[in-house]
Each structure stands twice: as C-alpha cells, then as structure tokens.
Amino acid sequence: VATAYEIDGERTERFPYSVEGRIEPVYREFEGWKCDLRQAKSYDEFPPQFKTYVEFIERETGVPVKIISVGPDRSETIVR
Secondary structure, three states, rough: OOOEEEOOOEOOOOOOOOOOOEEEEEEOOOOOOOOOOOOOOOOHHHHHHHHHHHHHHHHHHOOOOOOEEEOOOOHEEEEE
16 A cells, blocks of 8 residues: 655655656555455454454544445445
C-alpha cells in the first residue's frame, strides 16, 4: 500500500496532483494470505494476515470496514 510519496527528496503523505520532479511512492508491505477467502462466512474466519490488512485500512482512513465482499454472490458478503 502506498502510504506516502517522495518528491525530489521531500516526503509527503498527500497525493501529488502535479509533479514536475521525480516522484517515488513509499510502500507499506503486508504478509499475504494463501487461502481462498470465499470460504469464510464471518470476519472471525478470515486469516490473521487479512485481518491485519483490514485493520490497517481502518486506522489509516478513520473509517470502519463494515462490509467485505469475497465474491460476486450475495452469500459471499461478510457484514461485521
């Protein structure tokens, strides 16, 4: 996940709208999960690595993740 940007050596957490210099994204990496999430029927059934990712998104955005879709079917929608 890109969490910041380096623009000509200056770090910013705001997305640059216009850049004339060199820009490099600063990434935060997460451990992956090696399973099919479609098998989960509740948030508790998700692997810990996935929960860490979801909780990071909540902290960074300040918005709780209430719905997680793991497929196109209605039964593949997890409501927390």
